[in-house]
Amino acid sequence: MTPRDASEPNGSRWSDLDRPPLNITALRRGLVHEGGLWSEVDVVQRTGSTNSDLVARAAEGRAAEGAVLVAEEQTAGRGRLDRQWTAPPRSGLFFSVLLTPGEVPVARWGWLPLLTGVAVATGLSRAAGVDTALKWPNDLLVTVRGEERKAGGILAERAGDDGVVIGVGINVTLKEDELPVPTAGSLELAGAVSTDRDPLLRGVLRALEEWYGKWRAAAGEAGACGLLEAYAAGCATLGREVRAELPGDRAVVGEAVAVDGDGRLVLATEEGVQEPVGAGDIVHLRPA
The missing domain is CATH 2.30.30.100 (SH3 type barrels.)
Structure with a gap:
């Protein structure tokens, strides 16, 4: 399926006041800067899977480390083992990033989805005021009326010999009658103080840049950079x-x-x- 650019007419910021589209200009201004990790940020209205798209871009030489691809709607979003992930348009954050941790031994790349989980939890705690927990290896949990529910997931895929694409899906404003299964949750149902997706995405990506930088500097040694301790502290499993x-x-x-x-x-x-x-x-x- 061909992605549509967020600048199309039906991507007007005023077309859905309850679920406004992401502000691509503000996102780029806040995330892409000299010396930073994020090299480009693209938002498309609709696509099958941001992970599949970004893996393809990397294979064709059209994406470098730090590329971020965000979709307002995914029609074929995937979790681990190709499990399906669907949600209404603009109801969540669905994005993928390309990382090339060349100086880190490949044997330690398995930490990348766990690192991303810590970053997502950190960013959402700051920006949404929601306490989150991590179910090993790749689920984000929130508490809804005293019950743990899955509100997000992470998927890592190799992109060529030197890259990894990390995909993240987070339910933000889903209501009870929109949940794919009764055990799912969303930030809104968990009592988030903010469900504005622009600051949520910026917060998560900034936390990911911070943790990725620490991990790389430690050559992927999770214990040396504090990642192992941070993950264990937030792991509900x-x-x-x-x-x-x-x-x-x-x-x-x-x-x-x-x-x-x-x-x-x-x-x-x-x-x-x-x-x-x-x-x-x-x-x-x-x-x-």
């Missing part, structure tokens, strides 16, 4: 009994006791074994 469903109908049940230096979840089983589980190996992570 730790301390809970969970069931990790793996390929081949194999499952591991145990208490989630730690996230290790490689970003894997460590489960303490009844047999007294501590077994690490990698995000790339897991099919489902459920309460035990």
